[in-house]
Amino acid sequence: MSVTRRSVLGGSLAAGVAASTQGFAAEGPSRVERWGLWETALHGPAEGNPFVDVTLAAVFECDGSRVRVPGFYDGEGVYRIRFSPPEMGCWRWTSESNAPALAGQSGAFEAVAPGPGNHGPVRVSADGFHFTYADGTPYRQMGTTAYAWALQADAKCAETIETLKTAPFNKMRMVFFPSVPSVAVDPFARTGEGFQDWDATRFDPAYFRRFEDRIRRLGEIGVEADVILYHPYDPDKRGYSTMRRADDERYLRYIAARFGAYRNLWWSMANEYDLVEAKSVDDWDHLGAVLHAADPHDRLRSIHQFDVYYDVRKPWITHASVQNNFAVLDDGRAQLHRAFADKPVIFDEVGYEGNFSQPWGNLTPEELVERFWFGLVGGTYVGHGEVWHPSGNPNYSWLGQGGKLTGTSVPRLAFLRRIMEDGPVPGFEPIQAWWNYRLAGKPFETYLRYFGKETPDEWRVVLPRGSGTRHGRIPPWTESGPANTYRAEIIDTWNMTVTPVDGVFRTAPLNEQQFHAPDRPAIALPRAPYLAVRFSRVRA
């Protein structure tokens, strides 16, 4: 599978948007792909403050499934309802509103088979540690961050999209509220010229339309949009992260109603939540519950920290989004995050490749790539970012605004992405991490051992006989797996080569717990850094 393969949002999405912007018919499009975006526009009150005064939702029903979806006000008397059908079939809908003009509208449409590239939304995999598209295709997370890319001028945004088309990344972390210098800065209606002159009760639909266009464009090239709802960076003191609770709730409900139907949408409640002084953990939990309840599409939800790890076991959180600079310097450190989270773990920040003066922004590409590999062997996922700029200023960089990628980690990450795509489903599992084997893969099928900066001259073949527990112990009830035959490859993760090793390795019991390869006990290695060994079962 090619790393540059891109899924495309259902064709019916475009049709739906087109139909709904042409008029105010209660009917949306008559056909939409499963997991596509169906939308209808309704005409209702424009007076007063419709964002506050008017309630709108629709109930969608199909073959016993029933989903209640919030609508939203899009300005100038236009209200919209967006829905991404989770199943094929005939969906009937009926609107509910406190405005007579919007209540009791109804219609029907057909959700048809998804087209090429439409794999549905990404969900947590059944085993609880990886990600899978709704159609069962594994989603091999390789994220990047360009915080305010979507808030830049159209040409700059287009450049970012062009860059992503040939990059290995399939998730973009991006802020909704402006952080670094941006073109789009007003998500709310302005009330004056000052930075604080805005009305938290009135959204600016143009800002949202612009932003959802960016979400849509990412979807078209198969990139998940990990939208950061709050962050602590507020150089102009605009105060978007210090709203009153009622305004926060309205904001989350509005954004959930507008964006939730995009199947490539992920929610990141906050970046560096613990630097947002105005909000406590209780606030975040409350807002997490509000968002969860407001989003019938049940998109993935996380929260990202500066220093104090969030308790990601909480039910509103679907996966861990971790910032840590030393956690992926060793696969064991990474794996422990799974033990704590008991959910998928994404190290969304591990330091960035670049030339910034601060140590979080001046990793060498070798260092960044090493962290990705250790994360992989730990059964976790890692995120990329770069701060290459003549001035070393992260406010003007891929990390800040997107644009072009210049780092030399990128091709190595594309290589790694291919290794991931060729790997076990739903993902690389650490194999008996408890006993520090430092192996990942799928027991008795494939094994990956990564050496990082170490330059051993050989690797002795010792594999565990049992398949291990959820967190990698040998359980008391262990039964030995089969003594298989494996072919081996030496992977140079920096030079991007995969070199087959001649012959095969036949395993046999070494003791109660372990297999070895008695005829060929070790693989010679070329004493270079950043090597890995991959074992693949040879079927008789």
Added chain:
Amino acid sequence: MSVTRRSVLGGSLAAGVAASTQGFAAEGPSRVERWGLWETALHGPAEGNPFVDVTLAAVFECDGSRVRVPGFYDGEGVYRIRFSPPEMGCWRWTSESNAPALAGQSGAFEAVAPGPGNHGPVRVSADGFHFTYADGTPYRQMGTTAYAWALQADAKCAETIETLKTAPFNKMRMVFFPSVPSVAVDPFARTGEGFQDWDATRFDPAYFRRFEDRIRRLGEIGVEADVILYHPYDPDKRGYSTMRRADDERYLRYIAARFGAYRNLWWSMANEYDLVEAKSVDDWDHLGAVLHAADPHDRLRSIHQFDVYYDVRKPWITHASVQNNFAVLDDGRAQLHRAFADKPVIFDEVGYEGNFSQPWGNLTPEELVERFWFGLVGGTYVGHGEVWHPSGNPNYSWLGQGGKLTGTSVPRLAFLRRIMEDGPVPGFEPIQAWWNYRLAGKPFETYLRYFGKETPDEWRVVLPRGSGTRHGRIPPWTESGPANTYRAEIIDTWNMTVTPVDGVFRTAPLNEQQFHAPDRPAIALPRAPYLAVRFSRVRA
């Protein structure tokens, strides 16, 4: 401070017990040490099932403090109330009961200054990651495990106590319900000859008296009793961990009323909770809340896992009690547990020194001692155990029944305990773990770097300039600490030597984040394993 120093339970404890067992006066002793054990005995109904039928509590008041303490039935019409006064002063008490004979009794006693060795109960330290006795003395956790030692014959128990008197351990993990072969096996009244012939509604006071004698003896030699309330080991299928919820609740309330006033008492809700098939996480949370509510003395509470880490952020848990074989193979792995728990972390099982056939029971002493050191540098605590036996059978070993220690880790752990006692208060803190310095101590005062199996020929002196955040980042608001002068020592953790390095190291800024020692950039090391370097500030 000597490692073999032992604190002693308040002398008034013995007096109190003596007074209360001599008669049925409502008055307990008139004086007790602060944090000592005050007890009174009351005479009440013996008919029916007093364990179920009779409620008893007493309210203790002193200078505006008010504590409601449960009483318990001790058989033969005798009821007892135990209380450990948290403050000095005149405490007045009044009993409450649904039995007229037990209600409305009252009295008073004086809580006087604690005697030598009485430091009060161990609490979580103010910084949230260490332990401190109530009088402010640091508690440097160094635990051991002898699961069923308290259930053995008196002579064997006495042998265990004698062993502990000269051992470095200040906490004992011990089961309440029998696990391995034991002499005391009947915590409940028997109803027949079979293993399951017992009445969950009637406790056997003799079993509890015997057990609390063991708690008291540990207290006399300064060892905390970490009492394990449930466990999955049930070779005779007695079913103590599969009681009905009402019986579980009654058991926890009874044990809290009987044992909670011993100031060296810790609660471990379960050993390997996730192997107790009859109970879910919801059950454990419920029982944790029941125990918490039933214990006005608010003793430390934890739960210990086999494979699936418990969510120790939950409010009923005071500290993490972790089993993991690979987490303390590196201080960074250990430190991450603090980031997750945001509470003190004790690795109560990291594998045991011994000759058992299973890999969890055959660590070399070097391996076990290394884990303790990595745990220390990670800002955490580690527990000991040994399975040395001619048959390598963990059912008959220090781990199983106590007795004598034969492992060669013990003197090295005593040496480590001295290093801990000489260290910063409340404990060794990881210093900017985020940046992988692998240092612990107290910034600008003392630094400890441990090398484990590595045998470097030098250590280059590079220290962070900032003191770091709670979890070890350099915050954006970092201010540089002072450029101090340090003396250095090379610690051979295996051979138990501390060798001063001639001269001093004067630090100066290397860059925005780091100090170095320009006149003397590195310390030469003798290329042996298990070395550490300790830096101590030289005051002008």
